Amino acid sequence: MSAGTTGIDPRDKKGQVWTENFRQALEVIRTHRMRSWLLIVGVAIGVTTVLAMVTVMSGLGKRIQSDIVSADRPYLFISRFDPMGGGQDRRDLLRRKQLTIRDVKFLEENCASCEKLDLQIDPQGRMRVLRYEGERTNLIQVVGATHNMGHMYSISIEYGRFFTEFETDRSRRVIVLGYGPAKDLFPNRDPIGKWIKIGNHRYEVVGTMASRESVLGSISENYAVIPFTTYEKDLGYRFDDYQIGITIKPEFELEEGVDEVHALMRASRKLGPGEVNDFYITTSEGFKEMLGSILTYIGLVLVVISSIGLMVGGIGVMNIMLISVTERTREVGVRMALGARRNDIMQQFLIEAATLTGAGGMLGIFLGLLTARGVAKLISFPYSVPIIWIIIAFVFSASIGLIFGLYPANRAARMDPIKALHYE
Amino acid sequence: MLIKVRDVKKIYEVGIQKIEAVAGIDLEIDRNEYVAIMGPSGSGKSTFMNLLGCLDTPSAGDYWLNGKEVSNLSDDELARIRNREIGFVFQTFNLLPRATAAQNVELPLIYGGISADERRDRAAEVLESVGLTDRAKHRPNELSGGQRQRVAIARAMVNRPSIILADEPTGNLDSKTGIEIMSLFDTIHAAGNTIVMVTHEEHIADYAKRVIRLLDGKIEEDIRTD
Structure with a gap:
């Protein structure tokens, strides 16, 4: 029974490693409960802020539109020049x-x-x-x-x-x-x-x-x-x-x-x-559209500002992952000795980071929608849940794990197996 | 020939100084041999062991393992060779603390891309062969030193490697447990496996059928005892 190989190329079944890495990530979260929860909450707060902002903005936007364009019927509006138009010489326009x-x-x-x-x-x-x-x-x-x-x-x-x-x-x-x-x-x-x-x-x-x-x-x-x-x-x-x-x-x-x-x-x-x-003709529909795009820009700026919170969460992830990688140097060495490729190690830590921030994302989505709902009730405007933003929030928070986990994961993957095995 | 090493050197550069940890070794090991590598600290036995285990590549010379030249492989290729051809047993066991005995044993199979069902069967099989079927669900901290080393040996064997490399396998065990582990190695050897073991203890080396003594990075003595 001494002879030979298993006859299965490791590259054929990447799924095995992926599953193991994901299982491992959940295991790590379970064993380092405090640390993981703090991180998840950190990311969740960031996501909550962004999502609440977006939800409130989109509801508020609809309300503002209906308030400003307060006509039951569409109408035309003629002015001497495009009230929002830029570029042209204003003095020229005023001479019309x-x-x-x-x-x-x-x-x-x-x-x-x-x-x-x-x-x-x-x-x-x-x-x-x-x-x-x-x-x-x-x-x-x-x-x-x-x-x-x-x-x-x-x-x-x-x-x-x-x-x-x-x-x-x-x-x-x-x-x-x-x-x-x-x-x-x-x-x-x-x-x-x-x-x-x-x-x-x-x-x-x-x-x-x-x-x-x-x-x-x-x-x-x-x-x-x-x-x-x-x-x-x-x-x-x-x-x-x-x-x-x-x-x-x-x-x-x-x-x-x-x-x-x-x-x-x-x-x-x-x-x-x-x-x-x-002269210049605007329609109430055009006006609505224009308002919509202005509100979108305002919303975008607010999202960018509030995503700074998420960036802070990202730095937290990097910190925790660096600690985690150092703590598990020996484990990395053992895995390498047993046949883990550098990419397998890289993937392991990336999945771990993404799992942490992804969990934070899900919690944040829940809290964000709850917050938005509360705000909507408080100042009475239509509460709308933008599904696309929920997806974006989740993907974005998981990506934060990937991006900020990249450096620690790479550090683990670059380890010398011999040194890692003898790390005390 | 399972292992063929020709004029292998490993040179470390420390500052401007060059240290020859392995200073030209020629060696052949056949299938089903049981070899002990001995030598004082600094003799290069650990470095040589790392080369044999494909954890490192030689600075010069050639190394054929199971008919394949492995001295110039990439990191990924080395990982694949380690996974398929080599089973490591360490002095400090090196089990993953959060994983159960069975999960530890399955680890090489995961990196070998074996499906979950087959992994479970094979892990159970090797755990049985080291007498730990009833400890499969225990974590390392729930096992004694001897049991831990048995799990490690099961892990080393689960991928049916060409050689089992053991680095001071009894170094962290009391003498009674050490003897148990060595008799397990005897059984494994009797089943047809090839074992290469590094040790500095004569009575442990006595279990082997061939003893190679290193000094200053070279083979000083190569004696068959069977």
Whole structure:
């Protein structure tokens, strides 16, 4: 029975070594319970942070989108230039002709797909204080618009009404207050029919808006609307920016509307065939997409920041693995003497590291989802579990073990079997 | 010829000094021989043993093991030779502390790519041959020194190697247990195995059928006693 070989090439059945290495990893975790648990918890905290962040961000993102693009119906939005566009010379863009009520009238008369149109004057960040008797608001935005604005952005009126076409045409001094200023000026009083002051002019309150319960909080509620004609008369300023909002009739596709409005706007602004547009059309859908991509970037930055915690966990892994390798020098020597190749040893320690961080990852996923759920409940926004992020979290944490385990594992694999066997 | 060594040298460089731990050894060992290698410390017997065990490669000279030239193999190839051709028995047993006796015995088979079922059968078989069937599930710290060395011997034999290399196999055992282990080696030898053993104890070397004495890295004496 002395003779010979087993007749099986070790390279044929790598699975045997892999299974042994994995079994070994679990065994090590079991025997070094304290050390392993501390490490697993460390990685878990990192993963928890990242995952909670991602989950909250994605839920928050959906909420912010629905709050900002607060229209039940898709709409078009015409401005002089792309509000988010970079690259072009801004002074050039500012020299473009303002959008006017003539453009709106032209579209109203000719546009088959347009349902309602609104001309809006954006005060470009200039703020005003509203006063009523002793009360005053903080600095808020006063926006000029047509009677169609309320319809356009699905604004819900709490008391009174929106102003009418008649009032717009006659430049009447009427005002619709956002929830914020209405609350500030008329605590426990009926605001309808009262006259408030902006500067030296007096405006009759015809309506107030309902609270939007938005995550953006008071920003989206701290404004007031007056007819644009009144605005031009009282508050006009040469840097004001005019914008046109349009809803499309339900029987038309949004794209059809965009095409028609585009053609009509060129006609209205008397652009020759070769001339570039001196206006820019956004859709609420496009706006949503853009918001989505901004939120994605913000989310990405947050993830990068919070993954620093994971890196710390990684360094912990490296430390523990270095200790483990040194402690088991003799074991490495024995395994080599019994026929383990350097790669087998390398694999053994990599699997051990990845098992540790992978376990941390799983614990972290559990805690992360729990945290996100808690946060979601607390500030009431839709809680969504991004499956892909769970997979990413697990793969990523296991990879951290592989990456940070590489150096210790390599150290073990490079050992001289003779020295390792006689290591004390 | 199972082992053929021709003018093998192992030279270590320590600083600018060169130390010839093995200074030119010629040796042939046949199948089913039982050889003891003796010598004082510093005689190069450990280094020579490492060369025979393919844990190290010679600086010069040739080494054929089981008809294969092994003096110039890569690390991976050496690992494969160790796995298939050589069974190690160490003075300090070198069992893995966290593994049971059976798991320790299975280890060479794992690196040999043997399936779990076959591993279990073969481990049980060799454990039985060293009389430890009832200790298969015990960990090393639950075994006596003699039992540990038996597990180590079972592990050395499980891959049916060409040679069993034993390095001071009784060095950590009391004399009574030492005798038990040596009689186990006798049985193994009688079954047809080839044993090469390093020892510095004459009464242990007496079990062997051939004694090779080394001095200053060279063979001083090579006596057959059977």
